[in-house]
Amino acid sequence: MMKARFVHLLLPLVLLLGALAGAPAHAEGSTDGGKHADASSQEEALRPVQVFDVAAGKVVKTIPNDKKFQKMASKWTASITGLAPQLTAGQACTYVYRIPLAKPASITTGNISLTASDLFLFYCKDQPPMLLTFDDQRKPYLFLFQADIKPFIKKVGLPPLES
16 A cells, blocks of 8 residues: 555656656746846756646646756755655655756665656645655655755745645
């Protein structure tokens, strides 16, 4: 049953990966017409941060990626404590956030060492946040980490934070 729950959580992510395979480098709906040419070329080349609503089964928000998102992602990978234990059947993961990285991040914990170019943040109410990433052979790794995700959630706006 635990394995089935893990597959249940990964299935939406696989759908997300498939839906995003052809995602444009810029956020949809960008209408600046190149007015922000003074922005760093690195930020312009970053793929957008995307919010996947697990219940809806689709991407519900696309946000331009920037240095703040990159800094947050760096803090997350630096605070990884190890692999996440098997998920319990009662977990309610409502959102998965895809954060494409400007530079691949090296992740080393225990006997695992890999390089990630995308991070997937799992938000599960009343549970510690988890990061999912894939190695070069597309094998998934689900990690626990200690960094605070509230600044990220506040910047993204989903789910609304309680006062």
